[in-house]
Amino acid sequence: MEIFEQISNAVIEGEFGEITDLVQSALDQGIGANEVIREGLSKGMTEVGRRFREGEYFMPEVLVSAKTMNTALSILKPLLVGDTTQENVGTFLIGTVKGDVHDIGKNMVSMMMEGAGFRVIDIGVDVKPEVFVKEITEKQPDVVGLSALLSTTMISQKETIEALKEAGVRDRVIVLVGGAPVDQNWANTIGADGYAPNASVAVEKAKELLQRRPHS
Ligand code: B12
Incomplete structure (x- = not known):
């Protein structure tokens, strides 16, 4: 299974214990933080939203998916924030x-x-x-x-x-x-x-x- 699908599935299944390693593995493959969000995390959250809307998921499932997504974002944050010497706009x-x-x-x-x-x-x-x-x-x-x-x-x-x-x-x-x-x-x-x-x-x-x- 390719890495984006694994990341997306981890969000869908709420595997917050595994998401750190998966995101790290994507980064090690040279994939950028924005791409990890767009092609992996966001796609997973869209599917969570669909399941919630259609009554397949309830609050507890959505909460663990949200926790998984936020865990992944906290790993990616330093990469997106990048150069702190950048002028304050x-x-x-x-x-x-x-x-x-x-x-x-x-x-x-x-x-x-x-x-x-x-x-x-x-x-x-x-x-x-x-x-x-x-x-x-x-x-x-x-x-x-x-x-x-x-x-x-x-x-x-x-x-x-x-x-x-x-x-x-x-x-x-x-x-x-x-x-x-x-x-x-x-x-x-x-x-x-x-x-x-x-x-x-x-x-x-x-x-x-x-x-x-x-x-x-
Ligand atoms: C995760 C989630 C939850 C989690 C939230 C956990 C968390 N830590 O955030 C939990 C389980 C707590 C939850 C609870 C509820 N939820 Co909810 N939830 C979602 C879900 C599945 C995903 C939202 C999400 O994170 N999307 C991913 C992010 C990246 O997208 P985003 O938030 O849209 O943000 C992007 C843009 O909108 C924009 N943006 C966002 N904010 C801002 C601000 C500015 C200034 C700008 C410029 C841009 C911007 O940029 C972002 C990045 O690109 C959505 C379904 C969906 N597909 O949206 C339902 C959804 C939003 N929830 C819904 C509902 C009904 C509820 C509950 C009322 C359920 C209930 N019966 O109790 C409660 C309300 C709780 C409350 N008082 O807030 C409905 C809302 C329907 C409506 N139109 O009103 C949705 C659409 C699901 C559905 N189809 O029924 N939910």
């Missing part, structure tokens, strides 16, 4: 919004942003609007990412942007929204500055919006 603060505990997508966006030279502040999952306000006021990031994976928690992205407005900090930051149910239309509706469908586009979008921002 800005500070990026990210969290998964209130009511939502999905963190894999958020972690992937964080890693890619860090790899692109951003200083990343990850404030975790199930983050209330007032906590975003507090962290943004204290840490003064340039870009803020709001992740939501549930159609029921997309509304928390809207509430977070409203809380930022009320606190008078909305215009100090660029707000990016993302997560599987989110699209450009939703981003426009709630007054976000941008949307990205995946982690690499998130990096491009953040850089593009930063360049367009008037210099203070």
Whole structure:
């Protein structure tokens, strides 16, 4: 069985004890970290999502698959983050919004942003609007990412942007929204500055919006 299939199967089967060796073996074969994510880990997680949707998998199975995926990402992180001497292009603060505990997508966006030279502040999952306000006021990031994976928690992205407005900090930051149910239309509706469908586009979008921002 080729290595990508083995990695994908390990995610599907939730073999978090084996994933470290499999990822290492792919790297030893000269395969890049991005390719391991794209061709192995993500494909496995897509299949987990299908099984969950169709009632073949339940929460316990999905949780071990998520643990396997996060274990693999932590091994790949130093490779994606790479050269820490790279110039700091800005500070990026990210969290998964209130009511939502999905963190894999958020972690992937964080890693890619860090790899692109951003200083990343990850404030975790199930983050209330007032906590975003507090962290943004204290840490003064340039870009803020709001992740939501549930159609029921997309509304928390809207509430977070409203809380930022009320606190008078909305215009100090660029707000990016993302997560599987989110699209450009939703981003426009709630007054976000941008949307990205995946982690690499998130990096491009953040850089593009930063360049367009008037210099203070
Ligand atoms: C893993 C998982 C879980 C795990 C999460 C563990 C963890 N540590 O994250 C657990 C088991 C906890 C879980 C729980 C639930 N889940 Co769930 N889960 C998933 C699953 C299978 C995979 C999600 C994932 O990690 N994908 C892989 C990552 C890499 O993709 P991603 O998150 O989309 O992120 C990418 C982009 O969206 C984007 N992105 C993400 N965030 C951001 C942020 C910014 C700023 C930007 C720019 C981009 C960006 O970039 C990322 C990388 O490319 C999905 C199915 C699916 N295929 O999506 C269901 C899914 C999201 N879950 C679902 C549901 C219903 C639930 C539960 C309500 C189930 C229940 N009955 O209790 C609970 C809710 C818990 C809660 N309150 O949050 C539904 C949501 C349906 C909907 N539209 O609302 C889905 C779609 C499954 C389904 N088809 O039914 N889940």
